[in-house]
Amino acid sequence: xxxxxxxxxxxxxxxxxxxxxxxxxxxxxxxxxxxxxxxxxxxxxxxxxxxxxxxxxxxxxxxxxxxxxxxxxxxxxxxxxxxxxxxxxxxxxxxxxxxxxxxxxxx
Amino acid sequence: xxxxxxxxxxxxxxxxxxxxxxxxxxxxxxxxxxxxxxxxxxxxxxxxxxxxxxxxxxxxxxxxxxxxxxxxxxxxxxxxxxxxxxxxxxxxxxxxxxxxxxxxxxxxxxxxxxxxxx
Numbered sequence: 001x002x003x004x005x006x007x008x009x010x011x012x013x014x015x016x017x018x019x020x021x022x023x024x025x026x027x028x029x030x031x032x033x034x035x036x037x038x039x040x041x042x043x044x045x046x047x048x049x050x051x052x053x054x055x056x057x058x059x060x061x062x063x064x065x066x067x068x069x070x071x072x073x074x075x076x077x078x079x080x081x082x083x084x085x086x087x088x089x090x091x092x093x094x095x096x097x098x099x100x101x102x103x104x105x106x107x
Numbered sequence: 108x109x110x111x112x113x114x115x116x117x118x119x120x121x122x123x124x125x126x127x128x129x130x131x132x133x134x135x136x137x138x139x140x141x142x143x144x145x146x147x148x149x150x151x152x153x154x155x156x157x158x159x160x161x162x163x164x165x166x167x168x169x170x171x172x173x174x175x176x177x178x179x180x181x182x183x184x185x186x187x188x189x190x191x192x193x194x195x196x197x198x199x200x201x202x203x204x205x206x207x208x209x210x211x212x213x214x215x216x217x218x219x220x221x222x223x224x225x
Binding site for chain 1: 144151152153154157165166169202209211212215216217218224
C-alpha cells in the first residue's frame, strides 16, 4: 500500500497569504496524484488531478506540482473560502489511498 | 446538472447488513467507473471500493473485502454497496463518487451516514 504523508498537519495563515502544502508518497506514484478540498459538512471537491491539472471551475490561484514521490499544492493568495482541509490522493496503485489531510486555518 | 444522490444509510447493529444506493443523473452513467469512499466521524477519507463501467472488475479495500459488495445497474443509473457483517469501525459517512479506475473522483454525492451500534 502506498502511504501518503501530508505536511504540515495545520497551516495558520491570513487571507491574502500564500499557502504551500506538501504530500510525500512512500513510493513513486508517477504523476497520478490529486488534491481535494473539503469544508465542514460538505463532500470533498476535486481541485487538481494528475499533479498539475486544475479541475473544472477551479480558480487559477490553485496550482499543483511535483512528480514521483514529492508533490505540492500552492494557493497563491488565500481567499476566505479557501480555509478548509486539503487531502492528496493517488491512483497509481490499488488500494487507492489518501493523505491524512492538512487543515488551512485562519490565523 | 450532474448529481449523485445516496440513500439507504441509518443505524444498524453490529453483525447486521445494510445496502446503500447512489442514483446518478446528468451524465452517461454507463460509461464511467464508480466508487465508494467513506469518512469516519472526525477522521480523514478512506477509499472503500470501485467498479468499472461494465461491472467487469471490482476492487475493495482490505478492511471491507469479503463483507462488502459493490454493484451497479446501468439501466437504472444506480450504484450500490451491499454491506454485511458490519462492525463499529464501519461507522462513517459513505460517499458515492464518479470515477476511480483510470481517473480521479470529480463528482461526489452528499454522503450517507451509516452508524453501527447496539
